[in-house]
Amino acid sequence: MPVFDLTATPLREFNQALHDVKSGANDTAFEVVNPRGHHSVAVGIDAPVVVDVRGSVGYYCAGMNDGGTVTVHGSAGPGVAENMMSGTVVIEGDASQYAGATGRGGLLVIKGNAASRCGISMKGIDIVVHGSIGHMSAFMAQSGNLVVLGDAGEALGDSLYEARLFVRGSVKSLGADCIEKEMRPEHIEVLSGLLEKAGVTDVKPEEFKRYGSARKLYTFNIDNADAY
């Protein structure tokens, strides 16, 4: 398995090696040591590679991942797995702002906490946060599922579209047009599957509350002006 030491090898070489993996290749596992907060580690993956990053990373780790499995054995800076298309990204530690922003698919698992704007503008990605999330999370979230085992900060799901939010702990406040919704059997089923995929074994889906869009801001209405 190729090992890239980012104190000795330029990041460009590592990302290029990931992009050079051909479909059907046998050698698809990579290890990164000494990431030391580098930005843009393992971005633009477009093959089913497996990347283990031994340490913490800066901005945009695994950005636009399409099919890779990236595990950060540390914490991640802002925008981890932004615009992910498919694949899996696991952060063993905490994640900074905008985790999973605009993600279109795949699964992002954060085993610690996530800061503000987690899942902002998400468009189909599934995000499971073992800890808590910060303010303005799921802002303008369009689709996908955000699962939070801990608490959510202020203005959760502001201006939400069709994304589903599941929070086990407290929610400091809901954003404009975000409301608590009934947890129906199909939601329990989706949630069970996500918890299982995220390696959560000691928590039941029934412990969560579901939040979604009231759909009152879907068309302009002057009587909703206070919410705009």
Next chain:
Amino acid sequence: MSYHNPPTPPRKSATFDDATMAEIRRAAATGIYDIRGGGTKRKVPHFDDLLFLGASISRYPLEGYRERCETSVTLGTRFAKKPIHLKIPITIAGMSFGALSGNAKEALGRGATLAGTSTTTGDGGMTDEERGHSQSLVYQYLPSRYGMNPKDLRRADAIEVVVGQGAKPGGGGMLLGQKISPRVAKMRNLPEGIDQRSACRHPDWTGPDDLEIKINELREITDWEKPIYVKVGGARPYYDTALAVKSGADVVVLDGMQGGTAATQDVFIENVGMPTLACIRPAVQALQDLGMHREVQLIVSGGIRSGADVAKALALGADAVAIGTAALVAIGDNDPKWEEEYRKLGSTAGAYDDWHEGKDPAGITTQDPELAQRLDPVLAGRRLANYLKVMTLEAQTIARACGKNHLHNLEPEDLCALTMEAAAMAQVPLAGTSWYPGKGSF
């Protein structure tokens, strides 16, 4: 003696003119601000207020039609492995599939390709038709990230990070429900028929330090092949240009307030941002102060209509221009042949700006299949190519008259200004003088 008040002609208020009062009545009746397409309609200092001096005894002209005047431009020479080479310095500005019909987007791609220039996607992603018909396609990276994906990022010829646009610096987009057709909804991952809001700020970066990291990420994803543009609205051109350069841009796109939009509040279009003319010199100054003029290319847009406008923008220091509204007019927008239908919509050819309603008789700013099929993309593409070629010939004509064998050799000293305002904004002398406001500290 009784006072006799002689009759006087009715006099309307300049402050409360017909348009102002009509807007007050409209607001009172509907309870919502006016939304429309296009750029500012107010008169602002513009390229019309500048003139070229031409050759004289102190400099000689080039022979029209005999001596070459080059028009090519290369964009993205700073970092990109694959810069874009264009035959002419007039590009097509970003306009979305969604705001425009598929046929209109195809026509823009065809016309740009025939003329040897680039076209640009918009808020909503890249369509196969657009990619297929565009030799050089710039892929916009917008706050909404609608339709954004790495596959399209890699098949683009350049990436344009959109921070703002001239019609609404600081504002996001909107696409009203009438235009959220099933295909548009699918591309944007939205429910059909809703009024779509686009964010005004990028979701995963805020200031220039973050932008530098974001640009680096985009370069890593695309293996440093693509030129990366940064587009800003005409707000603080000196600092925005300097910060874009600092952030690693290959190209700065600067859009003045005459630049169009698919749909924005009229109050925003008319009251936020600066005229294109006022933006160019500060941006060029920033590039020069950083030693980056011509290293980082500057594309200017907002109200470019003719080869004279192109030549004036280039003389003030731009490397290229972009056209949006003018390109739509070339392919048939606001054409008098649809006058009867414009009248039914309460407008008239030349004034129709309800692009957001999706009822465009010309079949351009619509998602209605019946209206869209009115636009023949092959013919419309040909019309755009013709127009681009005329603009180029016009710009060459002026450049030759000024003795230049490349459009980029035009200089501010080739210009004079007709008004004090234009002289101050363009920093070229008032006609017949050697002075402009601000020169010599007064």
